[in-house]
Amino acid sequence: xxxxxxxxxxxxxxxxxxxxxxxxxxxxxxxxxxxxxxxxxxxxxxxxxxxxxxxxxxxxxxxxxxxxxxxxxxxxxxxxxxxxxxxxxxxxxxxxxxxxxxxxxxxxxxxxxxxxxxxxxxxxxxxxxxxxxxxxxxxxxxxxxxxxxxxxxxxxxxxxxxxxxxxxxxxxxxxxxxxxxxxxxxxxxxxxxxxxxxxxxxxxxxxxxxxxxxxxxxxxxxxxxxxxxxxxxxxxxxxxxxxxxxxxxxxxxxxxxxxxxxxxxxxxxxxxxxxxxxxxxxxxxxxxxxxxxxxxxxxxxxxxxxxxxxxxx
Numbered sequence: 001x002x003x004x005x006x007x008x009x010x011x012x013x014x015x016x017x018x019x020x021x022x023x024x025x026x027x028x029x030x031x032x033x034x035x036x037x038x039x040x041x042x043x044x045x046x047x048x049x050x051x052x053x054x055x056x057x058x059x060x061x062x063x064x065x066x067x068x069x070x071x072x073x074x075x076x077x078x079x080x081x082x083x084x085x086x087x088x089x090x091x092x093x094x095x096x097x098x099x100x101x102x103x104x105x106x107x108x109x110x111x112x113x114x115x116x117x118x119x120x121x122x123x124x125x126x127x128x129x130x131x132x133x134x135x136x137x138x139x140x141x142x143x144x145x146x147x148x149x150x151x152x153x154x155x156x157x158x159x160x161x162x163x164x165x166x167x168x169x170x171x172x173x174x175x176x177x178x179x180x181x182x183x184x185x186x187x188x189x190x191x192x193x194x195x196x197x198x199x200x201x202x203x204x205x206x207x208x209x210x211x212x213x214x215x216x217x218x219x220x221x222x223x224x225x226x227x228x229x230x231x232x233x234x235x236x237x238x239x240x241x242x243x244x245x246x247x248x249x250x251x252x253x254x255x256x257x258x259x260x261x262x263x264x265x266x267x268x269x270x271x272x273x274x275x276x277x278x279x280x281x282x283x284x285x286x287x288x289x290x291x292x293x294x295x296x297x298x299x300x301x302x303x304x305x306x307x308x309x310x311x312x313x
Contacts, residue, residue, distance in 0.1 A: 084107065088107070088296075103132060109138045115238075115255075157284070157286075160281055169289045171285045171286075177281070189249065196218060205246055214235070217279060233250065233251040
């Protein structure tokens, strides 16, 4: 087989060849020089030489090579994700010129707060992917604050404070009010608190580990804003875990309504002290500001806003 020569196209301000990036991605995804080279119309030798030149230019090893296996190094993994994003952007740019209204394509990498992700984002996926079959999704459900740029995510959906760094753009896409919820089994065993003051004698399920504040701030018509502390029966780093623990009768959860609507309807949880509510919490869409807003991200945000508007009608 004769290797097909690929025209050299350099990124502006760099000696890095886009064709070398495409060969690297093909080899990484195929897991071999033979299959990766074949996908690019190259011999194994041509693909191997292209990768050797790329590693020499970057002054780092991208692959671990053994006689039986080819795998990415840590640096290789990072470079792979960045190459995918660059090549997808180039493909998008080409499509926008060739068509008036190109449909988004490629992989959308998301990180979403666990509770909101499971209760709101997952139901939205079906509609989103049905309307845009050219998109596939990689999603991480985590309440951990993620560095989008460092970890290769296109977009985050976070409950609570948005990013304040100049590196990110933040949009408010939804709002919620946290309230107090408890299982019927807990009330049978421990009784019902008749006032906010009584909460100090009850078992609280608290969000935040280590030095994080354990206080709850609630507002009611009679007392205004009240900050409550007391027994921290169990502390969590996951809102969804607090919901599960509350259903199991471990204590009282302070949770946003989007997480427990179904549990209320099915009798697994009941609301405590309905007149007391937390302060409104915003849900944010966050994406890196140093890159243009890709068609995939724009379509996801616009579609999610429309989805939220429809389910609240």
